[in-house]
Structure formats: C-alpha cells, structure tokens
Amino acid sequence: MSRKFTPKVVTANDLREGDVIYLTAAGEWTREHAQAELIEDEAIAELRLLKAMGQPDRVVGPYLADARPGPNGPEPTHFREAFRTRGPSNYAHGKQERAHV
Amino acid sequence: MYNYSDFDEAFLRERCAQFRAQVERRLDGSLTEEEFRPLRLMNGLYLQLHAYMLRVAIPYGTLSARQMRQLAHIAETWDKGYGHFTTRQNIQYNWPKLTDVPDILDALADVGLHAIQTSGNCIRNVTADHFAGAAADEIADPRPYAELIRQWSTDHPEFQFLPRKFKIAITGAEADRAVIRAHDIGLQIVARGEEIGFKVLVGGGLGRTPLIGQVIRDFLPESDLLPYLEAIVSTYNLMGRRDNKYKARIKITVFENGIDAFRDATEEQFARLRPAFSGVDQALLAGIKAQFAPPAFRNADPAPYEAALAVDPLLRAWARQSVTAHRVDSHAIVTVSLKAHGQTPGDASADQMRTLADLAEAYGYGELRISHEQNVILPHVARADLPALFEALRKADLATANIGLVSDIIACPGMDYCALATARSIPVAQGIATHFQTLGLEQEIGALKIKISGCINACGHHHVGHIGILGLDRAGVENYQITLGGDGTETASIGERAGPGFAYDEVIPAIERILRAYLDLRTTPEEPFLETYRRLGAQPFKTALYGEGARHAA
Numbered sequence: 001m002s003r004k005f006t007p008k009v010v011t012a013n014d015l016r017e018g019d020v021i022y023l024t025a026a027g028e029w030t031r032e033h034a035q036a037e038l039i040e041d042e043a044i045a046e047l048r049l050l051k052a053m054g055q056p057d058r059v060v061g062p063y064l065a066d067a068r069p070g071p072n073g074p075e076p077t078h079f080r081e082a083f084r085t086r087g088p089s090n091y092a093h094g095k096q097e098r099a100h101v
Numbered sequence: 102m103y104n105y106s107d108f109d110e111a112f113l114r115e116r117c118a119q120f121r122a123q124v125e126r127r128l129d130g131s132l133t134e135e136e137f138r139p140l141r142l143m144n145g146l147y148l149q150l151h152a153y154m155l156r157v158a159i160p161y162g163t164l165s166a167r168q169m170r171q172l173a174h175i176a177e178t179w180d181k182g183y184g185h186f187t188t189r190q191n192i193q194y195n196w197p198k199l200t201d202v203p204d205i206l207d208a209l210a211d212v213g214l215h216a217i218q219t220s221g222n223c224i225r226n227v228t229a230d231h232f233a234g235a236a237a238d239e240i241a242d243p244r245p246y247a248e249l250i251r252q253w254s255t256d257h258p259e260f261q262f263l264p265r266k267f268k269i270a271i272t273g274a275e276a277d278r279a280v281i282r283a284h285d286i287g288l289q290i291v292a293r294g295e296e297i298g299f300k301v302l303v304g305g306g307l308g309r310t311p312l313i314g315q316v317i318r319d320f321l322p323e324s325d326l327l328p329y330l331e332a333i334v335s336t337y338n339l340m341g342r343r344d345n346k347y348k349a350r351i352k353i354t355v356f357e358n359g360i361d362a363f364r365d366a367t368e369e370q371f372a373r374l375r376p377a378f379s380g381v382d383q384a385l386l387a388g389i390k391a392q393f394a395p396p397a398f399r400n401a402d403p404a405p406y407e408a409a410l411a412v413d414p415l416l417r418a419w420a421r422q423s424v425t426a427h428r429v430d431s432h433a434i435v436t437v438s439l440k441a442h443g444q445t446p447g448d449a450s451a452d453q454m455r456t457l458a459d460l461a462e463a464y465g466y467g468e469l470r471i472s473h474e475q476n477v478i479l480p481h482v483a484r485a486d487l488p489a490l491f492e493a494l495r496k497a498d499l500a501t502a503n504i505g506l507v508s509d510i511i512a513c514p515g516m517d518y519c520a521l522a523t524a525r526s527i528p529v530a531q532g533i534a535t536h537f538q539t540l541g542l543e544q545e546i547g548a549l550k551i552k553i554s555g556c557i558n559a560c561g562h563h564h565v566g567h568i569g570i571l572g573l574d575r576a577g578v579e580n581y582q583i584t585l586g587g588d589g590t591e592t593a594s595i596g597e598r599a600g601p602g603f604a605y606d607e608v609i610p611a612i613e614r615i616l617r618a619y620l621d622l623r624t625t626p627e628e629p630f631l632e633t634y635r636r637l638g639a640q641p642f643k644t645a646l647y648g649e650g651a652r653h654a655a
C-alpha cells in the first residue's frame with residue numbers, strides 16, 4: 001500500500017539574486033510561498049519539478065518541499081522551509097525586509 | 102607585513118577575469134549549474150538558504166587597515182552593510198548577487214585578498230594563532246610558515262583533488278590558540294636548543310567523527326617542513342578513502358590504519374621526496390620572513406595606563422578580559438569583542454570595520470587580526486595608548502568586556518543562513534549572552550567557552566567547547582544536544598554528550614542549570630568550569646540537567 005502523498009510546492013533559488021522562489025500554477029516563478037501551486041498529486045509534482053529543472057538559466061537547485069493548504073495559500077510544514085519564506089532570525093533581511101516596509 | 106608579489110597579483114587578476122567570464126556564460130545559459138557549481142565554489146561562492154554567500158580568506162588571520170577598509174566598502178556596496186567573521190579566519194558576505202560577484206572579487210584583488218581555496222577538496226586557507234608575532238609566550242612567528250604553505254599548496258597539481266578538504270593550522274607557542282589538535286595537520290613551533298622546528302600532529306578533526314590529532318613527529322627541522330607536509334598529504338592521497346565521503350578525511354585514514362602505520366608510510370614517502378627539495382623553499386622562506394618583520398615598536402612609558410587603571414573601574418574590567426601580554430613589555434595585545442550581548446557572534450558592520458581600521462592605524466601600526474573565536478585583535482598597542490584606545494572603542498560600542506566569558510560564544514551561521522544546517526545557532530548564542538547579562542552572573546562564572554554548531558559538521562567547534570551545543574532536526578523540530586568538558590587548547594579533549602537533547606526554548610534554562618551547579622561545586626572562585634568538570638566528571642552536571650535518576654535515564 002502506498003503512503004498518502006504529502007502536498008508539495010516546487011521551490012528553488014533565483015539564479016541571479018539567490019533569493020528563494022516558488023513555482024505558481026501558471027508556470028511562473030514567485031517570491032511568495034503563498035502564491036505557489038500546492039501540488040496534491042505525486043505524478044504532477046514530478047512533472048512540475050521536471051519543468052523547473054528545464055529552466056537552468058533562471059533557477060538553481062529546484063526541489064519539491066512539503067506544504068499544506070492555508071487561509072492565504074500554501075504554507076510550509078517544516079521549519080527549514082518556514083525560514084526560507086522569511087529570512088534569517090538575527091536581522092530583518094531577506095523576504096521579511098520587503099514585507100515590513 | 103606580507104605583500105603579494107607580482108606573480109601573486111597576476112595570478113589573482115587572471116582568476117578574477119576567468120570567473121567573470123564563467124559567470125557570464127552561466128547567465129547566458131552556456132554553462133549549466135552542474136558545470137558552474139565547482140567553478141563558483143573554487144572562488145568561494147556558495148548558494149545558501151536565502152542567497153549566495155561569498156567566503157573570503159583572511160590568510161593566517163592577518164589584515165592591514167587598508168584591507169579592513171576594503172572589506173567595509175564591499176559590505177556597503179554589494180552586501181547589506183556587514184560581514185561575518187568565521188571560525189576559519191574567513192569573512193563571509195551573506196547577500197551578494199551573482200551578477201556582482203566578479204566586481205567584488207576585483208575589489209578584493211585590489212587589496213591582495215581573494216576567495217580562493219576557501220572551498221573544495223583542496224588544502225584550505227592555513228589558519229594561525231591570532232596572537233602570532235605578538236604573543237609573549239611565542240617561540241617564533243608562525244605566519245611566515247603559513248605563507249610558505251599557502252604558496253606551496255596554491256594550485257599544487259597533486260593536491261587539487263584530494264579525497265576531502267584539508268585543513269592546516271599553525272601556532273608558535275605552547276599555548277594552543279589555533280586549535281591545532283582539531284586540524285588535519287597541526288603544527289607547533291618548538292625549539293631544541295638553538296634550533297627551531299615543528300611538532301607535527303596529524304588526524305585531528307571535528308564533524309561527524311571528532312578526533313584529537315596525534316603526534317607524528319616530535320621535532321621536524323625547519324627546513325624539512327614542506328617535504329614532510331608533502332609526504333603526509335601524498336600518503337593520505339594514496340591511503341585515504343574515496344568510497345565514502347564520511348570516511349575520507351585524513352583523521353579516518355590515521356584512525357583506521359593506526360598512527361604508527363601512517364607514520365611509517367609517511368616517513369617512507371618523506372625519504373623519497375626529500376631530495377627533490379633543493380633549498381629553493383628555504384630561500385623563499387627567508388624572503389617571506391623578512392616581510393613579516395615586526396614594526397619598530399616605539400618605547401612609550403606605560404605609567405599613564407597604570408595610573409588610569411587604578412582609578413577607572415570600567416577600564417579595569419575591560420583590560421582584565423581584553424588585554425594580553427605582548428612580547429615587548431611596553432606593548433600589549435588587545436582583543437576587541439564582536440560579541441556585544443545580543444549581537445550575532447562574529448558580525449561586524451561596515452562602520453565598525455572602518456573604526457577598527459582607523460584605530461589600528463592610530464594605535465596599532467596598521468595591523469589587525471581575526472581570531473577563530475570570531476573577534477578582532479589589535480596585535481601591537483603601546484600600553485600608554487590603552488586608555489585612549491578604550492575610550493575610542495567605547496564610543497564605537499566595541500568595548501564589551503566579555504572576552505573569554507560566558508557571552509564570548511562561538512556560533513556558526515546555522516539555519517539562519519547555512520543550507521546544510523539542521524537547526525539555528527545564532528539566536529541560541531544571542532539568548533545565552535543576554536540571559537547571563539541579565540542575571541549579572543557573567544563575571545562570577547568567569548572563564549568559559551561555549552561553542553554552538555547548527556549541524557554535525559561542527560563549524561562552531563562545539564566538540565571542543567567547555568559547553569558545546571549542537572543543533573539537530575528531530576522529527577521536524579529543532580533539538581539541541583549538549584556536550585560537556587570539551588577543550589580546544591593544548592590540553593585538548595572532545596566533549597562528552599550529557600544526555601538527551603533539549604527543545605529550542607529549553608536550551609537557555611539547561612545552560613543555566615549547568616552553570617548554577619558549577620557555581621555550587623567549585624572549590625574556589627578561581628577554579629574555572631573546565632577544572633571543576635575535570636575534577637568531578639559529568640555526573641553532577643547530568644544531575645543538574647536531568648534530575649536525580651539521570652544516571653539511569655541517560
């Protein structure tokens with residue numbers, strides 16, 4: 001029996017800036033986790049990942065990260081992914097910097 | 102101080118130009134990430150959690166005021182206005198854009214700095230005692246040898262693809278301030294009568310399998326240094342394992358074969374290699390030594406300092422932690438803390454870097470050092486100038502009097518930056534520092550080294566912390582393992598795991614329980630934590646951590 005598939009988002013780092021990015025349902029890249037496509041089907045997740053891997057001039061190191069639905073869009077489930085949506089905890093740098101201006 | 106030769110300069114410029122072209126080819130899609138990754142790593146460029154990170158070498162921890170100003174300029178122009186000094190005498194910039202990195206490398210080359218050999222399976226940036234050339238207890242300045250090793254190992258054809266990365270540390274004194282026993286090769290300058298040589302240790306290292314280096318040679322004559330190092334590294338190149346990344350470091354080679362077998366093989370290689378070293382290296386060394394000649398120390402009367410000490414308790418408190426004996430009586434070594442309570446250990450803002458450069462010029466013959474403990478050192482300050490220096494540091498918020506105390510914590514970047522991390526380290530360090538400041542216990546606790554790593558790679562040296570903290574991911578939650586009794590000095594030991602780990606918000610109370618137990622258990626206020634631990638063993642501290650019954654639970 002196969003285990004239940006945990007929903008995923010496709011994430012990577014932007015080639016030029018290094019910033020964390022996510023794949024949207026429209027196939028675009030976004031900097032916001034909540035705008036990512038939450039993929040509930042394993043086969044589709046693999047397809048989306050392949051699509052991301054086919055854009056080496058845009059993204060670095062794409063992978064599938066666990067996520068769950070939330071009121072404003074997908075949310076990360078693991079703390080590492082949660083940090084990636086915000087930035088470091090010692091300075092308000094990274095994504096949180098833009099969010100708080 | 103060492104100035105790069107024309108050859109070095111041309112070599113650096115060529116590497117910069119090559120990398121600029123490589124970045125362009127990456128951006129236009131002609132290089133894939135798989136092709137580009139090793140090239141960027143060779144130039145110190147990593148991809149971290151939120152951004153790229155550029156790791157710049159500070160060879161043997163030595164910087165000129167001019168170089169420090171350039172580091173500040175880079176921080177402001179291409180980063181977020183600060184840099185992070187690491188436990189390997191590097192500075193890391195946490196936010197460079199890939200498109201800016203070629204310009205940053207050019208700016209570094211302008212002052213003879215670079216990011217070469219800060220990554221990859223090569224011989225890395227050689228680290229040295231941060232008091233080198235200044236310490237009262239030093240036999241000889243280790244930096245000329247570090248520089249000789251750098252020149253020999255840079256782009257050495259045989260050693261670009263070692264089984265794993267290779268780290269060498271060197272000290273010129275018996276007191277080990279460079280953690281040489283936790284390096285692949287540790288070198289200690291020793292004297293036999295008039296003759297200078299090296300005690301050579303091999304096979305130390307932290308990480309997944311922490312091991313203390315073992316003596317492979319008690320006394321290696323000075324002129325045998327390079328052939329002997331080459332013999333060790335080529336023996337390792339032959340015997341080292343390439344089948345398993347976790348068993349590839351030389352410490353495993355030495356451990357699995359035994360130090361005696363490894364020594365025999367090394368000596369055999371040495372006998373073969375020695376004749377090939379015709380003495381060119383010794384001529385080179387003589388030239389390098391001349392470049393490390395100490396400044397002309399001025400002979401200022403230290404009386405005003407003694408007088409100021411007598412009346413100024415703040416100066417006294419700072420001097421007790423920050424001022425160390427210099428080999429010239431009229432001078433002192435000053436350690437500037439980058440650990441203000443609540444700040445990120447090892448971070449310096451561009452303003453602070455510039456202030457330090459100015460002060461080095463005003464009071465320190467233009468010299469600066471970076472310690473593996475993530476602080477900045479002014480190695481030569483006339484004692485007469487200490488009161489003025491202290492005032493200037495105070496104005497710049499750089500006079501925290503906590504060197505060697507509970508808040509002088511080594512912490513790696515951890516999961517706030519590092520892609521390999523399993524948990525955060527920085528906020529744990531910040532929390533411990535402010536907690537004990539609030540309790541007002543810092544002075545009373547006295548000499549203590551807390552070291553924190555955000556994963557098993559142990560960049561934060563947690564195994565050799567008197568108290569070590571290792572952040573792990575336990576079923577998707579940050580969890581921290583505590584080790585006790587580690588020591589990174591000449592009396593090196595690997596800390597012992599205290600027992601089950603603690604959740605993120607349980608760590609500070611756990612450290613407090615350990616330290617309150619220590620305060621109760623020490624024989625006198627002069628007995629430091631490590632001595633109490635060595636006298637009593639782990640049990641009373643385990644009881645403090647886990648309660649009575651801990652013996653059975655752990």
Ligand code: SF4
Binds near residue numbers: 513514520521523556
């Ligand atoms: S110890 Fe781990 S988390 Fe810390 S800097 Fe090293 S690799 Fe990163």
